[in-house]
Ligand SMILES: Nc1ncnc2c1ncn2[C@@H]1O[C@H](COP(=O)(O)OP(=O)(O)OP(=O)(O)O)[C@@H](O)[C@H]1O
């Protein structure tokens with residue numbers, strides 16, 4: 001099963017579209033006229049310098065913060081507060097030490113999907129098996145390695161049963177080796193599951209490895225500096241990154257990321 | 264297993280050694296007779312006098328234990344209820360906390376006789392006094408504990424659509440339990456003293472009554488024996504909180520040991 005080319009997918013009505021989004025914190029304008037969209041089954045990354053408002057975008061999407069202006073469209077119509085199509089994964093895993101690994105994952109089903117406890121637990125078990133965490137369900141989060149904790153946190157996000165995953169620097173706190181390992185793991189599992197994903201990252205290689213499309217956000221509040229399709233064939237591996245196409249893309253994204261800054 | 268034995272020994276040996284040292288110093292100093300043996304009896308005489316009078320000590324210890332435990336239970340129920348209200352409402356927190364803190368400056372010596380005057384000589388005034396002095400540290404432990412919840416954890420729950428009650432039960436309450444146990448232990452050290460004070464102000468039985476009677480007849484050995492008994496009671500209750508904590512929140516010690 002090969003995915004349709006990004007151009008064809010973009011024609012279908014996007015799962016989520018943001019237009020003219022603006023947000024200030026007091027006198028500080030963080031977002032001003034931000035526009036982006038994600039199609040169903042598409043993996044989109046946002047690259048941007050620290051403090052440019054990436055996390056703020058997620059806060060607005062999840063309803064934690066209110067935008068000053070702009071609209072959010074879900075399948076072409078304005079997002080209603082009751083819609084709740086997003087499952088958010090924070091940068092720090094915030095797994096609860098008083099819950100077992102399995103109970104942490106089932107929290108997503110219990111709270112977000114309102115499933116009865118037994119059903120949420122069954123879903124959590126199945127997810128843990130899918131995520132290569134079989135046999136760890138009874139352990140406590142602090143007994144796991146950093147990479148495993150991040151996988152559990154992603155499982156809890158998926159367990160919410162929401163349409164769109166919002167991943168805020170999910171691998172930012174990991175060491176380089178574990179990070180690469182998890183990026184490759186996410187690539188494989190995404191090939192299988194085809195979630196709709198919006199990923200925030202500082203890591204250009206990560207964006208190239210995982211994404212169908214990448215947005216580069218400029219220093220605030222100038223909005224999107226660059227939008228780039230990543231037309232590298234899947235499945236992607238470390239070999240993909242070695243190719244000339246990937247290197248060229250990485251370079252282009254890096255340049256856009258550093259635009260307007262002394263390099 | 265041997266690791267656990269080693270840990271327990273490491274915990275017990277230093278204080279026991281220190282106590283033995285202090286006991287020996289007391290014994291030697293008192294035997295020297297500088298203060299007179301009836302004024303400061305040696306530890307050995309305190310122990311043997313206490314042992315000889317054990318029936319009466321035990322009879323007077325029982326009501327004190329009951330007062331402490333019932334007072335604590337009442338205090339816990341009130342403290343938990345109040346802490347939930349304080350957590351739910353910022354205006355309640357801002358108005359009640361300063362008043363609570365101010366109330367802590369009322370000395371026990373003043374409070375005890377007043378409460379006996381208001382509520383009589385039965386169990387009630389003792390329980391009220393124990394509850395009053397233990398209430399504050401427990402409430403503070405809980406309220407600070409709620410506030411120690413991770414911001415991201417609460418944000419996560421909100422993005423999942425959780426309401427106040429779900430967030431309280433799933434995040435704030437579990438986050439508060441370690442602080443709660445700390446508050447509980449501080450409260451405990453006040454509880455026995457409060458019960459003895461209340462008995463001092465008027466009661467039929469109790470360690471306070473026993474101490475009063477012994478000191479009225481200049482039996483310093485029995486006064487000190489009763490003091491030792493109350494110290495042992497406090498220590499036993501203190502140890503019990505660690506046991507309950509281990510059962511209630513095993514994850515706390517483990518996650519700290521794991522450095523997470
Ligand atoms: N609740 C808030 N109140 C005031 N200022 C805020 C708030 N949230 C974010 N900001 C400010 O808005 C700006 C953007 O923050 P945001 O967290 O969205 O950045 P970011 O792009 O996610 O950065 P990073 O890559 O470091 O995570 C920052 O200057 C931040 O200090």
Ligand SMILES: [Mg+2]
Nearest residue numbers: 054055056168
């Ligand atoms: Mg951020």
